[in-house]
Amino acid sequence: xxxxxxxxxxxxxxxxxxxxxxxxxxxxxxxxxxxxxxxxxxxxxxxxxxxxxxxxxxxxxxxxxxxxxxxxxxxxxxxxxxxxxxxxxxxxxxxxxxxxxxxxxxxxxxxxxxxxxxxxxxxxxxxxxxxxxxxxxxxxxxxxxxxxxxxxxxxxxxxxxxxxxxxxxxxxxxxxxxxxxxxxxxxxxxxxxxxxxxxxxxxxxxxxxxxxxxxxxxxxxxxxxxxxxxxxxxxxxxxxxxxxxxxxxxxxxxxxxxxxxxxxxxxxxxxxxxxxxxxxxxxxxxxxxxxxxxxxxxxxxxxxxxxxxxxxxxxxxxxxxxxxxxxxxxxxxxxxxxxxxxxxxxxxxx
Amino acid sequence: xxxxxxxxxxxxxxxxxxxxxxxxxxxxxxxxxxxxxxxxxxxxxxxxxxxxxxxxxxxxxxxxxxxxxxxxxxxxxxxxxxxxxxxxxxxxxxxxxxxxxxxxxxxxxxxxxxxxxxxxxxxxxxxxxxxxxxxxxxxxxxxxxxxxxxxxxxxxxxxxxxxxxxxxxxxxxxxxxxxxxxxxxxxxxxxxxxxxxxxxxxxxxxxxxxxxxxxxxxxxxxxxxxxxxxxxxxxxxxxxxxxxxxxxxxxxxxxxxxxxxxxxxxxxxxxxxxxxxxxxxxxxxxxxxxxxxxxxxxxxxxxxxxxxxxxxxxxxxxxxxxxxxxxxxxxxxxxxxxxxxxxxxxxxxxxxxxxxxxxxxxxxxxxxxxxxxxxxxxxxxxxxxxxxxxxxxxxxxxxxxxxxxxxxxxxxxxxxxxxxxxxxxxxxxxxxxxxxx
Numbered sequence: 001x002x003x004x005x006x007x008x009x010x011x012x013x014x015x016x017x018x019x020x021x022x023x024x025x026x027x028x029x030x031x032x033x034x035x036x037x038x039x040x041x042x043x044x045x046x047x048x049x050x051x052x053x054x055x056x057x058x059x060x061x062x063x064x065x066x067x068x069x070x071x072x073x074x075x076x077x078x079x080x081x082x083x084x085x086x087x088x089x090x091x092x093x094x095x096x097x098x099x100x101x102x103x104x105x106x107x108x109x110x111x112x113x114x115x116x117x118x119x120x121x122x123x124x125x126x127x128x129x130x131x132x133x134x135x136x137x138x139x140x141x142x143x144x145x146x147x148x149x150x151x152x153x154x155x156x157x158x159x160x161x162x163x164x165x166x167x168x169x170x171x172x173x174x175x176x177x178x179x180x181x182x183x184x185x186x187x188x189x190x191x192x193x194x195x196x197x198x199x200x201x202x203x204x205x206x207x208x209x210x211x212x213x214x215x216x217x218x219x220x221x222x223x224x225x226x227x228x229x230x231x232x233x234x235x236x237x238x239x240x241x242x243x244x245x246x247x248x249x250x251x252x253x254x255x256x257x258x259x260x261x262x263x264x265x266x267x268x269x270x271x272x273x274x275x276x277x278x279x280x281x282x283x284x285x286x287x288x289x290x291x292x293x294x295x296x297x298x299x300x301x302x303x304x305x306x307x308x309x310x311x312x313x314x315x316x317x318x319x320x321x322x323x324x325x326x327x328x329x330x331x332x333x334x335x336x337x338x339x340x341x342x343x344x345x346x347x348x349x350x
Numbered sequence: 351x352x353x354x355x356x357x358x359x360x361x362x363x364x365x366x367x368x369x370x371x372x373x374x375x376x377x378x379x380x381x382x383x384x385x386x387x388x389x390x391x392x393x394x395x396x397x398x399x400x401x402x403x404x405x406x407x408x409x410x411x412x413x414x415x416x417x418x419x420x421x422x423x424x425x426x427x428x429x430x431x432x433x434x435x436x437x438x439x440x441x442x443x444x445x446x447x448x449x450x451x452x453x454x455x456x457x458x459x460x461x462x463x464x465x466x467x468x469x470x471x472x473x474x475x476x477x478x479x480x481x482x483x484x485x486x487x488x489x490x491x492x493x494x495x496x497x498x499x500x501x502x503x504x505x506x507x508x509x510x511x512x513x514x515x516x517x518x519x520x521x522x523x524x525x526x527x528x529x530x531x532x533x534x535x536x537x538x539x540x541x542x543x544x545x546x547x548x549x550x551x552x553x554x555x556x557x558x559x560x561x562x563x564x565x566x567x568x569x570x571x572x573x574x575x576x577x578x579x580x581x582x583x584x585x586x587x588x589x590x591x592x593x594x595x596x597x598x599x600x601x602x603x604x605x606x607x608x609x610x611x612x613x614x615x616x617x618x619x620x621x622x623x624x625x626x627x628x629x630x631x632x633x634x635x636x637x638x639x640x641x642x643x644x645x646x647x648x649x650x651x652x653x654x655x656x657x658x659x660x661x662x663x664x665x666x667x668x669x670x671x672x673x674x675x676x677x678x679x680x681x682x683x684x685x686x687x688x689x690x691x692x693x694x695x696x697x698x699x700x701x702x703x704x705x706x707x708x709x710x711x712x713x714x715x716x717x718x719x720x721x722x723x724x725x726x727x728x729x730x731x732x733x734x735x736x737x738x739x740x741x742x743x744x745x746x747x748x749x750x751x752x753x754x755x756x757x758x759x760x761x762x763x764x765x766x767x768x769x770x771x772x773x774x775x776x777x778x779x780x781x782x783x784x785x786x787x
Contacts, residue, residue, distance in 0.1 A: 122751065122752050126755040126758070127754045128755075129751050131492060133747075133748060133751040135747060137748070139695065139699070139740065139743055139747060140744030140745060141744070142744070143738070143739070143742075143744050144737075144744075146737045147391075147395070147735050148398075151398055151399045156737070263689065269567055272563055276560065279560065313575045313579065315571040315578075316571060318567070318571050322565070322567045322571075323564075323568060325564050329556035329560065329561060330554040330556050331554070337557075
């Protein structure tokens, strides 16, 4: 834990030094890069954090309860697709209004939660291998979304349905610098900023949070005190599906306004980055958010650099989060997974 | 107490015997369940889709037998475009014959060489990918990274062949130099890339599921940047290398040349499957590998160097994936191009369905080869999107992941035998109780 903090501290220090150097020499390459960092850059980075951050929060819930959900990528895909599909269907021949987009949003979260229910039944009731079942969840989504897109729209990409518009909070939005970042943002960004402390609070300060932890660390003890381990795990996995669902809908309806099913779909590994984010954050929602924001800002930075005229290949920047995680896993050491994670629990009475 | 010991041994041997049969049964049951659930997916998607000529619409006639066509009309909501039975027929028949004119049985059965070549081409690729995953899984290493190892192996062999090609003559001599070179480089690159997560697991305790997934993305990114920045074919718009010379191409024999399938590759892949089986079951290395997979602590106690086994099994797994990449470049594509199909993930499906048994992998690979090739037929002839096969792939893994589901069904169907009735007949006990396939 200390090592992790030290690494985080060191990287912040290096970033600060680079920023100061960039400000001192505005005409150097570094200066140009630093020059691109402003309020709109930060708010873009926050928007990019939404799918990764929600996936990470969802992953924490499931894994803390003892069910490793590596199917988060699949949840993002399903909800990103459902959101657009429902909004498009409700809009009919006209264009989608904010109301239809919100209905699509809720349908997306519901779809992801139902998908999580399937995963929960398979893992908890039928004691499936969680890693294999998680892979299956991902692969089903990866096949189903483009398949359904083809049936609905004749191609693997959807038409554009528009995005949920920003919520601008009067007065507060006028505060310099942080106003445009924090108070004129997409609703999904507000949801994330609320969900992070809420998740932390639920996990650390409530009885349910203690059950979740016990269910992952020592399910037998939880059973002994009379709490149904299966129920706690079902609830946690459903919550993970709901959170990931908000992330997926945030990606398609909050940012892109369409669904793109080519390649690894528009989700493009964000669910996997979410997993790495919570590992990096050592199962702490605040840490996971920090890591998600870090990865998302790299993505945003890469877009900025291209606008300024630096041609850094997107793919090269794209590998940084993955390499970071590998380095963290190797040098910071093993992240301690909950003791009972991955193991089905059978109460003695059965 | 000797009776207690006897009972334990009996139980153990029964478990071992049962697990061999049970694995096969579970795989078959998973297939059947996936086909049934897939059928509903087809029905529902056909209900959503619009078409001019639905196979079921407005009402359905259920005829009463013996009345010569009299029956009851049932109204049904909406119209259904796709007939699941027909889709499955096209999916399977379309992989080796023309589904429009053929039935499954003679006399109208006509083999379509081109479809068959496509099926066998996919089968060979899935064989390499499946074997690669199987080796690691047997050692208890969850190698999700075969895709990355395959991508980099493919790139390595393409670049090495392109680099050496100007110095060697064409024709047979060239083939004899270039093809083995490509295979060796592919295996080395794939093996080295596979060894990385193996070493990270062995020496830093980094979870290989996470690292191998991450390394897939890293491999795709690195390969893309290397080709787009340094090795791009200047005459092409897409990110791809120059085509490899004709001498390096694994040329089609027996099958039409545009099918890009060489029967020699399939034979080689099958030989590799047998080789891996022998390696696992007839060598000391294979024994170490299997015991580390089943009982890591016991293996270490028994003198197996667990760390070395982790690294070497992952390296072997990566090397096989790398060879798969070479075959992709030298047989199918003729160059490296971005967007390598997800053979690695299909390979994971294949080995899971095969219960990680190298001898079961060819069967599972053939099944998926047929599905992949048949998917072209359903897309082309019936208008059912070929992505359906992706859904089926996921469903199969999901059902294989939950043997308990089938055990519960099994328990409901059969009445449990009284425990005394199962007598041990001694003779059928399998030596080496760690065989789990």
